[in-house]
Amino acid sequence: MECVSGGGGPPMNTDVSGIGVRVSFYLQTLFLSCLTLRSGSLDEITGALYTLLATNTAMAVTALILGFLPAPQISLHDALVVFYLLFLSWVTVCFSLTACAKFPSSAESTREKHQVKIKIICLHIFSIIQSYTIFAFALAVLITAKTFGNNPDCNPNAVVVLFRPFSALKSGRIVCWVFIVLVVLLYTAILIWDYFPPVPQPVRDWIKKRVTKRAPDPESPDIQPERPPQEDAPGITRRRTTLASKDPVDPRARGPQPSTYDLQIPWELIIKIILVVVVWSLTVMNIELLIRWNNFSPSGGQPWQFGQVLPLFLIVLPLVSLVNAFREPPPRPPKMPPSYV
Numbered sequence: 001m002e003c004v005s006g007g008g009g010p011p012m013n014t015d016v017s018g019i020g021v022r023v024s025f026y027l028q029t030l031f032l033s034c035l036t037l038r039s040g041s042l043d044e045i046t047g048a049l050y051t052l053l054a055t056n057t058a059m060a061v062t063a064l065i066l067g068f069l070p071a072p073q074i075s076l077h078d079a080l081v082v083f084y085l086l087f088l089s090w091v092t093v094c095f096s097l098t099a100c101a102k103f104p105s106s107a108e109s110t111r112e113k114h115q116v117k118i119k120i121i122c123l124h125i126f127s128i129i130q131s132y133t134i135f136a137f138a139l140a141v142l143i144t145a146k147t148f149g150n151n152p153d154c155n156p157n158a159v160v161v162l163f164r165p166f167s168a169l170k171s172g173r174i175v176c177w178v179f180i181v182l183v184v185l186l187y188t189a190i191l192i193w194d195y196f197p198p199v200p201q202p203v204r205d206w207i208k209k210r211v212t213k214r215a216p217d218p219e220s221p222d223i224q225p226e227r228p229p230q231e232d233a234p235g236i237t238r239r240r241t242t243l244a245s246k247d248p249v250d251p252r253a254r255g256p257q258p259s260t261y262d263l264q265i266p267w268e269l270i271i272k273i274i275l276v277v278v279v280w281s282l283t284v285m286n287i288e289l290l291i292r293w294n295n296f297s298p299s300g301g302q303p304w305q306f307g308q309v310l311p312l313f314l315i316v317l318p319l320v321s322l323v324n325a326f327r328e329p330p331p332r333p334p335k336m337p338p339s340y341v
Contacts, residue, residue: 009077010151012296017081020308029092031318039325048318075149161290
């Protein structure tokens with residue numbers, strides 16, 4: 001295989017970065033984000049979240065295997081597309097897991113709270129496995145970037161994209177190193193903070209003895225007695241008395257009030273969904289620009305094969321859950337008591 005004349009990459013491996021795989025990632029992340037904002041059922045979110053977690057883990061493991069075979073089956077250009085797709089999915093998973101923290105507090109009985117906590121713990125364990133699998137793939141590609149893949153001669157032509165192309169082996173590699181290391185360290189620190197065992201009781205008692213101050217004795221001569229509040233001037237007192245003596249206006253004396261209609265438009269939900277769609281669109285745009293500016297060689301195979309069609313079936317469950325969530329009536333905000341001015 002040869003690189004495209006004038007700079008570019010080898011033919012694309014459609015099993016890991018083809019159009020069917022990309023569409024599956026795009027729609028799964030979008031559906032899961034909207035479902036997390038709209039749904040009030042943990043089971044609906046859990047089903048879509050497990051599907052995306054399995055997809056991310058399988059993609060990272062597959063890319064690692066295909067990239068480090070004795071005869072690699074993917075190129076550095078394919079690995080960059082996979083990295084962008086996994087980054088989009090990883091951020092979506094973190095966003096959804098954060099939103100799932102609201103469900104234990106909404107459970108009514110103690111048994112329901114216990115079941116919800118078990119489900120969330122299982123999701124967190126699966127997400128940790130997924131995260132470190134993605135980190136391992138990203139670090140492996142960064143370490144072996146110059147010789148990675150089945151066409152290392154094309155690697156100097158690879159570019160990374162953030163609204164414009166950058167050389168993948170020069171400035172892009174440095175930025176990716178800084179970004180990946182910071183993300184791994186921050187993610188690990190958050191895990192340690194969340195799952196670190198609490199401070200033992202003797203240590204807390206010792207801290208309490210050292211930090212807690214003794215309350216002052218009220219009979220101590222050092223304590224100054226509180227001064228009585230000063231009386232207002234006569235004019236101010238009369239003014240306050242006059243205002244306080246007025247009787248509130250009887251609402252019935254105002255006559256018939258105009259009827260108001262509650263349109264029941266969840267503006268907060270709409271704004272959040274718009275923000276999610278905007279960020280998602282920008283990320284998808286960068287991934288497609290990455291493919292365009294990497295100038296893949298045309299492959300002789302058919303674009304829609306088994307490896308392209310199969311990932312599209314993974315969007316069925318998130319789509320069904322999203323439709324069911326939007327068919328339910330939106331949560332109504334609490335009514336405020338009428339105020340009469």
